[in-house]
Amino acid sequence: xxxxxxVPPAEDITRFYQPELARVIGKWQMTExxxxxxxxxxxxxRLDHAPGQFLQISLPGYGEAPISFxxxxxxxxxxxxxxxxxxNLSEALHDLRPGDFVGVRxxxxxGFPVEDMRGRDVLIVAGGIGIAPLRSLINYMADRRPDFxxxxxxxxxxxxxxxxxxxxxxxxxxxxxxxxWFTVDEPDESWTGMTGVVTVPLREVEIDPARTTxxxxxxxxMYRYVAMxxxxxxxxxxxILFSLERRFKCGMGKCxxxxxxxxxxxxxxxxxxxxxxxxxxxxxxxWAPDEQKG
Amino acid sequence: xPTELVMPxxxxxxxxxxxxxxxxxxxxxxRVSQPGFVHFDWLSDPGDLRLNYQxxxxxxxxxxxxxxxxxxxxxxxDPPKITAVREAEPFTLVGxxxxxxxxxxxxxxxxxxxxxxxxxxxxxxxARVIGVDCMxxxxxxxxxxxxxxxxARCDLFLTPIERGYFVEVLTPAGExxxxxxxxxxxxxxxxxxxKDFGREKAGAMTAxxxxxxxxxxxxxxxxxxxxxxxxxxxxxxxxxxxxxxxPTCFCFDINDEFDLxxxxxxxxxxxxxxxxxxxxxxxxxxxxxRLRWQRVRHRWYRKFAYLYRTFGRPYCTGxxxxxxxxxxxxxxxxxxxxxxxxxxxGDRQGVQG
Numbered sequence: 257x258x259x260x261x262x263v264p265p266a267e268d269i270t271r272f273y274q275p276e277l278a279r280v281i282g283k284w285q286m287t288e289x290x291x292x293x294x295x296x297x298x299x300x301x302r303l304d305h306a307p308g309q310f311l312q313i314s315l316p317g318y319g320e321a322p323i324s325f326x327x328x329x330x331x332x333x334x335x336x337x338x339x340x341x342x343x344n345l346s347e348a349l350h351d352l353r354p355g356d357f358v359g360v361r362x363x364x365x366x367g368f369p370v371e372d373m374r375g376r377d378v379l380i381v382a383g384g385i386g387i388a389p390l391r392s393l394i395n396y397m398a399d400r401r402p403d404f405x406x407x408x409x410x411x412x413x414x415x416x417x418x419x420x421x422x423x424x425x426x427x428x429x430x431x432x433x434x435x436x437w438f439t440v441d442e443p444d445e446s447w448t449g450m451t452g453v454v455t456v457p458l459r460e461v462e463i464d465p466a467r468t469t470x471x472x473x474x475x476x477x478m479y480r481y482v483a484m485x486x487x488x489x490x491x492x493x494x495x496i497l498f499s500l501e502r503r504f505k506c507g508m509g510k511c512x513x514x515x516x517x518x519x520x521x522x523x524x525x526x527x528x529x530x531x532x533x534x535x536x537x538x539x540x541x542x543w544a545p546d547e548q549k550g
Numbered sequence: 551x552p553t554e555l556v557m558p559x560x561x562x563x564x565x566x567x568x569x570x571x572x573x574x575x576x577x578x579x580x581r582v583s584q585p586g587f588v589h590f591d592w593l594s595d596p597g598d599l600r601l602n603y604q605x606x607x608x609x610x611x612x613x614x615x616x617x618x619x620x621x622x623x624x625x626x627x628d629p630p631k632i633t634a635v636r637e638a639e640p641f642t643l644v645g646x647x648x649x650x651x652x653x654x655x656x657x658x659x660x661x662x663x664x665x666x667x668x669x670x671x672x673x674x675x676x677a678r679v680i681g682v683d684c685m686x687x688x689x690x691x692x693x694x695x696x697x698x699x700x701x702a703r704c705d706l707f708l709t710p711i712e713r714g715y716f717v718e719v720l721t722p723a724g725e726x727x728x729x730x731x732x733x734x735x736x737x738x739x740x741x742x743x744x745k746d747f748g749r750e751k752a753g754a755m756t757a758x759x760x761x762x763x764x765x766x767x768x769x770x771x772x773x774x775x776x777x778x779x780x781x782x783x784x785x786x787x788x789x790x791x792x793x794x795x796x797p798t799c800f801c802f803d804i805n806d807e808f809d810l811x812x813x814x815x816x817x818x819x820x821x822x823x824x825x826x827x828x829x830x831x832x833x834x835x836x837x838x839x840r841l842r843w844q845r846v847r848h849r850w851y852r853k854f855a856y857l858y859r860t861f862g863r864p865y866c867t868g869x870x871x872x873x874x875x876x877x878x879x880x881x882x883x884x885x886x887x888x889x890x891x892x893x894x895x896g897d898r899q900g901v902q903g
Binding site for chain 1: 621
């Protein structure tokens, strides 16, 4: 016979799919395509994420999408997400106003292994919107500065108007204990900094490979060239961290959308050590050119 | 009650009628609009049950993981109101072939892996399951997919014999379904006939895989076989029929639907297919399995290597549904055996895939 008591209530059964409400408490247009949303869980409870983790944000009727946290977990009263306008949901998120509600579930995935990085030099390599998840890590290190050695930030954007988090970037630049390298591919008259893709300044950066961990986030095309530069610097493959973008639907290793060979990016990543990705044919975007094997 | 009984032919309808009186029953029946086409559907008349049927197009996993399943309703109030939606009514699933029993157990494992999913087990907990044995067609290869004799998590299992069905009572729930008037004691002759049925079934199997699961996983892990995947992909239409008919595929998509009034709607989980071009597309437009051969390859690796390593058995039951459904006549046994042959020839010649 069927034991009715054994069947849990509906809310428990769908808990994985069911978002909690969060309220928009701040919104900033950062560039033409990007807004920053500051959110607070309606329950008042902290989400307690790690840098590099993501959550699923949704608007009823528009659907759900994974977005990385871009605020540090040391910012405890709220959290921030950087949303690029690419589809129906993100366009609707762009139209939100303070006071509006969104659905959130998470955090999900393995973020940056900040405990393992303690005491080490950290080399941040950000390309384009890759700066968003890395801002979470950078601001975490800023608030826990004695826990880390050198902090080196290399950030490349396509052009000056697409640079994100300009205030943060200026504050990092102003610190004596952060080393910053900024570049744009397409400079305009206002730009006085370096010109070229992110590997241009990266080539100049001197590191002690034995005590450095690199954290890299950017567009797929960037990874293999950054990997090549880092390997040229004698950095161990295990000390190179890549965060990968896949299309998570569930966030719990079931829906299959984020599968990378035998790994589920939502569970095993999104932050991976380079050693985990070498040989996995569906992570080919990260392979340094001399390791490409069809 | 003994664990081996016989349900005579004349008792089957009475038995089923009582199950229908107790609650919803799903089983193989002819589609009303398409006589001769047997599919799993709700039964209202015991006479509609077709226990002697060839493998259905859509597997019975749909009883627990519907092609389209509402997760929750929402109302666009301020704040939005979200209400979980679950079916809670107990039901009975009748007439499940051994390969499909095995598939259901495999999906139990897949969804239970931490972090466990809760919709699947909640639906499983609602149902009693009655299995039935079958004879293979030319697409079946369950003897080399380790599901030919599965009795996995079913309450009663029926094997056709001369005077009706030989009944294995496998759980207390199975025992509870039977009444004394439904069944006789099994004789040695009945037992022998049931055993003969199993032997005849295995003997009638014409399709088989030429390697063990472990050998097959090692072959896949030993090389890329890009040439073979390209050949298969040149015929494949990426229609997703193989995934849609697979009893062990469990990937899904999640989407929202608005009501016509635009004041509310629901979030819906639906079957998805890794063979569809947009399955691995990400927001920036990058597609991690953009090429057809990459998607074809993914299906074989997922079934015979990745999930085999995770769960200890290939995620294929040998039901042959993907081969039957394939619009391009791509046969899973032929492709797998070709892979095995090329790998072994490559080994002999000292080169890898």
